[in-house]
Structure formats: C-alpha cells, structure tokens
Amino acid sequence: MSLDSRAPRSTRPAGEERRAPGFTDNVGxxxxxxxxxxxxxxxxxxxxxxxxxxxxxxxxxGSIFGAQAETTKVAVVAGASAVVDGDESLDAVPAANEAEAEQLLRDGEVEAIVAPAASDPLGIVVIGLDSEPKSVVSALSVRPTVELLDPAxxxxxxxxxxxxxxxxxxxxxxxxxxxxxxxxxxxxxxxxxxxxxxxxxxxxxxxxxxxxxxxxxxxxxxxxxxxxxxxxxxxxxxxxxxxxxxxxxxxxxxxxxxxxxxxxxxxxxxxxxxxxxxxxxxxxxxxxxxxxxxxxxxxxxxxxxxxxxxxxxxxxxxxxxxxxxxxxxxxxxxxxxxxxxxxxxxxxxxxxxxxxxxxxxxxxxxxxxxxxxxxxx
Known part of the structure; x- marks a missing residue:
C-alpha cells in the first residue's frame, strides 16, 4: 500500500489568486x-x-406666531361705518342702534361697539364690555406715515x-x-x-x-x-x-x-x-x-x-x-x-x-x- 504524495487538488480556478484587502476595502x-x-x-x-x-x-x-392675527368683530352703529370700512383688521357687524349693538356685545358676538359721537373729535366712540378693547382702539388710531432710510x-x-x-x-x-x-x-x-x-x-x-x-x-x-x-x-x-x-x-x-x-x-x-x-x-x-x-x-x-x-x-x-x-x-x-x-x-x-x-x-x-x-x- 503506497501513500499518495500528490498535493491536494485546489478548488480555486487556475490563474486566480486570493487578493488581499486594499486601502479602500479596509476603509469601507x-x-x-x-x-x-x-x-x-x-x-x-x-x-x-x-x-x-x-x-x-x-x-x-413659527407658523403659529407668524400667522396673521384674526380679524376683530365689532358692532358698527349706523353713522360710524365710514370709519371702519377699509380696515382689514376689523370685521364690521352692522347694528341699527346702540341697543342692538349692546346686545351683540353682551352676547359675546362682538368684542366692541363703534358708534357715532358728536362730542368726540373723531366723531366716534368705542365701547367695550368690561375692559378697554385695545385691538380695536389700535386699529382705529391715526398713525403718521413712517419712512425708513435703510429698510431691513x-x-x-x-x-x-x-x-x-x-x-x-x-x-x-x-x-x-x-x-x-x-x-x-x-x-x-x-x-x-x-x-x-x-x-x-x-x-x-x-x-x-x-x-x-x-x-x-x-x-x-x-x-x-x-x-x-x-x-x-x-x-x-x-x-x-x-x-x-x-x-x-x-x-x-x-x-x-x-x-x-x-x-x-x-x-x-x-x-x-x-x-x-x-x-x-x-x-x-x-x-x-x-x-x-x-x-x-x-x-x-x-x-x-x-x-x-x-x-x-x-x-x-x-x-x-x-x-x-x-x-x-x-x-x-x-x-x-x-x-x-x-x-x-x-x-x-x-x-x-x-x-x-x-x-x-x-x-x-x-x-x-x-x-x-x-x-x-
């Protein structure tokens, strides 16, 4: 009985050698x-x-704080509509008289009343329920024209x-x-x-x-x-x-x-x-x-x-x-x-x-x- 001294047969295809990992392979x-x-x-x-x-x-x-404020509803008594018209921040609700406007205010349907007043220099009076309606007063205030030399x-x-x-x-x-x-x-x-x-x-x-x-x-x-x-x-x-x-x-x-x-x-x-x-x-x-x-x-x-x-x-x-x-x-x-x-x-x-x-x-x-x-x- 003789031993087979031949080397083990390789399963790797002829001419193909195992390649060592390169720099790119190691980095990957x-x-x-x-x-x-x-x-x-x-x-x-x-x-x-x-x-x-x-x-x-x-x-x-940012969307919430940057959004435009909702319009404020106000009851406008006949004779004062000219002051409110054209103001986009105010939503005018017509009222035949002050009694009707007062009822709307007490019912919570409006936040203030704008009524004519002969004694006021502006010819109107703003009426609130239990506190000054600052948003309405601010909207109706007369503001001077402002110009900027170097606007941001x-x-x-x-x-x-x-x-x-x-x-x-x-x-x-x-x-x-x-x-x-x-x-x-x-x-x-x-x-x-x-x-x-x-x-x-x-x-x-x-x-x-x-x-x-x-x-x-x-x-x-x-x-x-x-x-x-x-x-x-x-x-x-x-x-x-x-x-x-x-x-x-x-x-x-x-x-x-x-x-x-x-x-x-x-x-x-x-x-x-x-x-x-x-x-x-x-x-x-x-x-x-x-x-x-x-x-x-x-x-x-x-x-x-x-x-x-x-x-x-x-x-x-x-x-x-x-x-x-x-x-x-x-x-x-x-x-x-x-x-x-x-x-x-x-x-x-x-x-x-x-x-x-x-x-x-x-x-x-x-x-x-x-x-x-x-x-x-």
Whole structure:
C-alpha cells in the first residue's frame, strides 16, 4: 500500500489568486462598522429624534406666531361705518342702534361697539364690555406715515430665529458626532483593541473609516433635518419664508459636510493622545471651542454685517456664517465659492495633520502624549 504524495487538488480556478484587502476595502469595512454601531445605539436614535422634533416644533411655532392675527368683530352703529370700512383688521357687524349693538356685545358676538359721537373729535366712540378693547382702539388710531432710510431686507426676529437654527444644528451635530469619535478612539486604545486592528489595517485606513462613517451619519442627519424643515414650511403654508430660506439651507448642508470632516479628524487625533476616557475632555477642549464659538457668534451678532462677513471666511465658522449671509442677501454670488475653497483647503490640511497625530499617538499608552511629540513621531 503506497501513500499518495500528490498535493491536494485546489478548488480555486487556475490563474486566480486570493487578493488581499486594499486601502479602500479596509476603509469601507471600518466605515460600515461605525455606521452599524451608531445606528444600533439607542442614545443616537433618541438624540436624533429629539433634534428632529425640535426642528419640527420650531417650524410649527413659527407658523403659529407668524400667522396673521384674526380679524376683530365689532358692532358698527349706523353713522360710524365710514370709519371702519377699509380696515382689514376689523370685521364690521352692522347694528341699527346702540341697543342692538349692546346686545351683540353682551352676547359675546362682538368684542366692541363703534358708534357715532358728536362730542368726540373723531366723531366716534368705542365701547367695550368690561375692559378697554385695545385691538380695536389700535386699529382705529391715526398713525403718521413712517419712512425708513435703510429698510431691513429681513425681519430682525426672523433673522434671529434662522441664525439660532443654523447655530444649534451645527453645534449639536458636530459636538455629538465629534464626541462619539473621540470616545470610540479612546475606548479602542484603552482596551487594546486598536493593536489588533492595526495588525490588519493601517492607521490611515482606520482613521479614514471612522471619519467617513461618522460623517455619513452626520450628513444624513442634516439632510433629514433640512427635508423635514422644508416639508414643514410647505405644509404650514410658509412658502414666502421657504423661498428665501431654501438656498441658504442648501449651502448650509454643503458647508457642514466639509466642515464636519475637518472637525472629525481633529476630534479623533486629539483623542488618540490620551489612554483614559476621563482625559478626553482635556484634550478635545480646543476642538470643542471651535464648535461652540461660531454658535455664540451667530446668535449674538446675527445683525452685524462685519462679524458675519469675517465668520463666513474663517473655516471653522463658515458653515454658519456664510449661509446666514446668503439668507440675509448680504453675500455676492461668488463669495460662497471662495469661502468653500478656503474651507476645502483647511479641511485637507486638518486631515493631514490629524492623521499624523493619530498615527504617532495611537500605540502610546500611559501618560498623555505631547502635541510636539505626536507631530514629530
């Protein structure tokens, strides 16, 4: 009996060799892992739901408070109709005499009575039930003609609400996902999972996958918020506001997508410099400030053209500064493109620096890695 010394027959087709996963494959796997983990997280789903409900509530409340006030019903006694006619805020209910008008007032069918009065300079008298009908008095008051030398293109209250909306969405989304990336980096480093990961993928692929995965989630959240806000404006009949807000929302989405990649790389890089979750706050504070400062600036200086112009060209505040200027009509057609080019260049530089810090700090445990050491390698 002889043994067959021939090599096992391979089932792989001739000429076909197993290909090792490339950089793109590794990035796709890591990004998919990040997305899957976040989508399955209850905290992420709850925070997203709360943010979207807040946006929907702001649209609905804006419709309620911005809607035109209902007309006020008044009983008009014969002889006083000429004063009320033509006033769109008053709904005149004819009354033959004051007795009939008084009955309408007591029955709650009208809020006041407008009757002729020979002794009054205006020739009328306004009669209320138990308090002064201020809305009627205000409607009938004689107002002087008012002219503005530099009329505001947008109502100041509306401008503040739009600024608050851009600021809070940028602040909440960037901070939430940025903190998530930082926690993920430190958790993998603290549990030494990163050592296993780096045995199969490069640090660049690991960082790129994390940034892309969380950027996709943040971008998707912003798109969902924008769509929800636009649908809310359409349903509530605020089409005039939608016409002025639509372009600025589109630019906000574009600027946010690029700005978040820049911030995500910095959050991951700074977090790699520490090995304990308790130290995350100390190293990510500078990046957190870059998220908070634009929020406060756009809230407090939304009516200051100079501050907004500066913000629109500073990369870390451009995602809120430039869309706000577009909404106000203060930006020329070419300015968003110049600002976007500056943001793209800064984002590329931030990703390069962040990747270097991340790669040089990821395997160093114990004490906090100094920035100079992380940059030099």
């Amino acid at each position: 796997l890591i990004a998919g892992r990040e997305i899957t983990m976040r989508v399955r997280s209850k905290a992420f789903l709850i925070s997203t739901g709360v943010l979207m409900l807040a946006v929907l509530a702001s649209v609905v409340l 293109a947008v109502d100041p209250t509306l401008a503040y609400l739009v600024a608050f909306g851009f600021g809070i969405v940028f602040f909440m989304s960037a901070l939430t996902f940025g903190t998530t990336i930082a926690q993920s980096v430190v958790e993998e480093k603290q549990t030494r999972v990163v050592e296993i990961l780096l045995s199969t993928v490069s640090a660049r692929a690991l960082l790129t996958g994390k940034v892309i995965g969380n950027s996709v989630l943040a971008f998707g959240q912003i798109i969902a918020i924008a769509v929800l806000a636009i649908l809310g404006l359409i349903v509530t009949g605020q089409r005039v506001l939608l016409g002025g807000l639509g372009t600025s929302v589109v630019w906000f989405v574009v600027f946010f997508a690029i700005g978040f990649v820049m911030l995500a790389a910095l959050f991951a890089a700074t977090a790699a410099m520490v090995s304990r979750a308790e130290d995350i706050g100390s190293v990510t504070t500078p990046v957190t400030m870059l998220v908070m400062i634009p929020y406060f600036l756009v809230i407090f200086f939304n009516d200051n053209p100079t501050v907004l112009a500066i913000m629109s060209y500073v990369p870390f505040s451009a995602p809120v500064g430039m869309p706000m200027r577009i909404f106000l009509g203060d930006a020329a057609w070419w300015e968003p493109f110049v600002s976007l080019a500056i943001l793209l260049a800064t984002a590329a530089l931030a990703v390069w620096v962040g990747e270097r810090i991340y790669r040089n700090s990821l395997l160093k445990t114990g004490a906090r890695v100094k920035l100079a050491e992380a940059l030099q390698g």
